[in-house]
Amino acid sequence: MYQTQFFQASDNDELVKLITTIFHTSHDGLAICDKNGHVLLYNEAYLHITGVPAEVLNRYSFIEQKEMHMVPDSSAARAIQTKQIHSVVIDYANGRKAINTATPLLDENQELLFVVGNVRDITELNQLQQELEETRQINSAFQQALEQIQNEMGFEGQLIYRSNVMHRIVSLAQRFARNDSPILLLGESGVGKDVLASYIHAKSGRTGDFIKINCGAIPDHLLESELFGYEKGAFTGASQSKEGLLELAHSGTIFLDEVGDLPFPLQFKLLNVLQDGKIRRLGGKTARQVNMRIIAATNSDLEEMVERKQFRQDLYYRLNVLSISVPPLRDRREDIPALIFYFLKMLEKKYQQEMRVEPEALEALMEYEWPGNTRELKNVVERSYHMCENGKITIDQLPASIRKSQQSSLPLQLAKMDQSLPLKEAVDRFEREYIQRLLQETGTMQECADRLGVNISTLVRKKRSLGIKL
Numbered sequence: 001m002y003q004t005q006f007f008q009a010s011d012n013d014e015l016v017k018l019i020t021t022i023f024h025t026s027h028d029g030l031a032i033c034d035k036n037g038h039v040l041l042y043n044e045a046y047l048h049i050t051g052v053p054a055e056v057l058n059r060y061s062f063i064e065q066k067e068m069h070m071v072p073d074s075s076a077a078r079a080i081q082t083k084q085i086h087s088v089v090i091d092y093a094n095g096r097k098a099i100n101t102a103t104p105l106l107d108e109n110q111e112l113l114f115v116v117g118n119v120r121d122i123t124e125l126n127q128l129q130q131e132l133e134e135t136r137q138i139n140s141a142f143q144q145a146l147e148q149i150q151n152e153m154g155f156e157g158q159l160i161y162r163s164n165v166m167h168r169i170v171s172l173a174q175r176f177a178r179n180d181s182p183i184l185l186l187g188e189s190g191v192g193k194d195v196l197a198s199y200i201h202a203k204s205g206r207t208g209d210f211i212k213i214n215c216g217a218i219p220d221h222l223l224e225s226e227l228f229g230y231e232k233g234a235f236t237g238a239s240q241s242k243e244g245l246l247e248l249a250h251s252g253t254i255f256l257d258e259v260g261d262l263p264f265p266l267q268f269k270l271l272n273v274l275q276d277g278k279i280r281r282l283g284g285k286t287a288r289q290v291n292m293r294i295i296a297a298t299n300s301d302l303e304e305m306v307e308r309k310q311f312r313q314d315l316y317y318r319l320n321v322l323s324i325s326v327p328p329l330r331d332r333r334e335d336i337p338a339l340i341f342y343f344l345k346m347l348e349k350k351y352q353q354e355m356r357v358e359p360e361a362l363e364a365l366m367e368y369e370w371p372g373n374t375r376e377l378k379n380v381v382e383r384s385y386h387m388c389e390n391g392k393i394t395i396d397q398l399p400a401s402i403r404k405s406q407q408s409s410l411p412l413q414l415a416k417m418d419q420s421l422p423l424k425e426a427v428d429r430f431e432r433e434y435i436q437r438l439l440q441e442t443g444t445m446q447e448c449a450d451r452l453g454v455n456i457s458t459l460v461r462k463k464r465s466l467g468i469k470l
């Protein structure tokens with residue numbers, strides 16, 4: 001027992017009273033027995049934890065209790081036998097679990113005088129442990145699911161999205177995928193029309209290939225033979241017959257990118273294919289039946305082209321049976337972090353180096369207008385990935401146009417402010433935002449104060465009066 005200088009029991013009675021109080025107020029069960037295991041003293045907690053009735057304790061020794069199987073085990077009985085401290089975990093009949101420790105008390109001749117038993121209830125602890133184990137299992141199931149998602153994301157050409165608008169588009173695409181009608185995909189360059197087209201093909205259950213042709217990238221005089229194929233001798237240089245892409249897409253999907261660039265005469269030929277499902281190769285005498293799904297895409301205004309007689313109205317109607325308009329990236333900014341994560345994963349997989357994006361850089365990427373849409377985002381991520389050396393993409397590694405857009409967003413924030421605010425409130429709000437941003441950027445009070453051109457105590461005062469928590 002440890003004792004301080006303040007402890008001075010005047011007589012033994014006082015000390016006995018003190019120890020008795022401790023004994024009876026202890027949350028652990030306590031029981032003392034003699035060298036034969038006869039129980040001399042026990043407290044309320046002992047009865048509660050072990051569930052052994054007082055009559056049993058009063059009548060039977062610990063050794064008898066054990067021998068008659070009144071308790072599953074007894075550390076006191078063991079301590080009596082060995083004169084050693086014994087600890088054992090016991091599941092009592094009342095459902096409680098406890099660590100039962102017995103400490104022998106020996107005289108100067110090493111003869112056993114008493115055994116002090118301590119019973120510590122670990123039922124709750126045990127339950128907590130079980131809950132922890134269950135939580136661990138749930139956690140590992142989530143971890144596995146996450147890894148699975150990450151593995152799925154490991155494939156190039158995945159369609160990544162988080163925004164509600166893209167969720168709606170994807171469920172529309174899934175519905176469209178199940179039938180054979182042509183689909184027209186509209187949207188600015190780089191929004192992901194190509195990825196969406198191949199997604200639709202993947203969900204269509206079509207067994208053939210996904211064949212893509214960019215109508216704007218192939219010279220007009222070659223486009224016809226590329227699409228329709230030719231027979232041997234159809235034109236000078238046609239020494240072999242060749243299947244066209246429309247034929248190759250049999251049982252699959254043909255994706256006509258930049259369909260607005262299709263020359264007028266070919267528009268007519270394509271219309272015929274759409275109407276009767278037949279293809280005649282250049283120089284061919286017979287037509288072949290093909291079963292393919294046409295998905296066309298454009299970033300031009302086809303309606304306007306129809307009005308200007310640059311695109312056939314009948315073909316436009318035929319292609320526009322089902323249409324999906326993919327919004328620009330700036331109108332679905334929730335997709336940006338997921339896309340960044342995905343592009344980084346692709347790069348990490350290829351170059352085996354992990355990379356993370358600093359919050360400030362992420363903020364700038366979220367605020368930028370992305371005129372080149374997801375294609376531009378992909379390029380920026382790739383460029384930044386290669387530029388940084390210490391495993392993190394900071395704002396300094398981003399192109400100047402993106403950094404500038406973040407800086408210029410300050411007046412933008414101002415423009416977004418409620419114009420009817422009283423001047424004091426408007427100034428406070430501006431100051432709060434400005435200081436908060438600078439604090440995040442600088443990281444230290446001193447640097448922030450230097451940048452603001454005030455001393456540190458002014459900054460502390462300002463922070464307090466504006467309620468800035470950082």
Ligand SMILES: Nc1ncnc2c1ncn2[C@@H]1O[C@H](COP(=O)(O)OP(=O)(O)OP(=O)(O)O)[C@@H](O)[C@H]1O
Nearest residue numbers: 158159160188189190191192193194195299374375
């Ligand atoms: N939702 C997306 N998930 C993953 N990658 C995407 C997504 N959207 C676009 N991309 C990627 O961005 C790039 C541009 O996408 P895509 O070629 O599909 O755009 P597009 O709308 O067809 O452009 P264009 O009109 O110029 O042909 C591609 O590398 C593509 O993989």
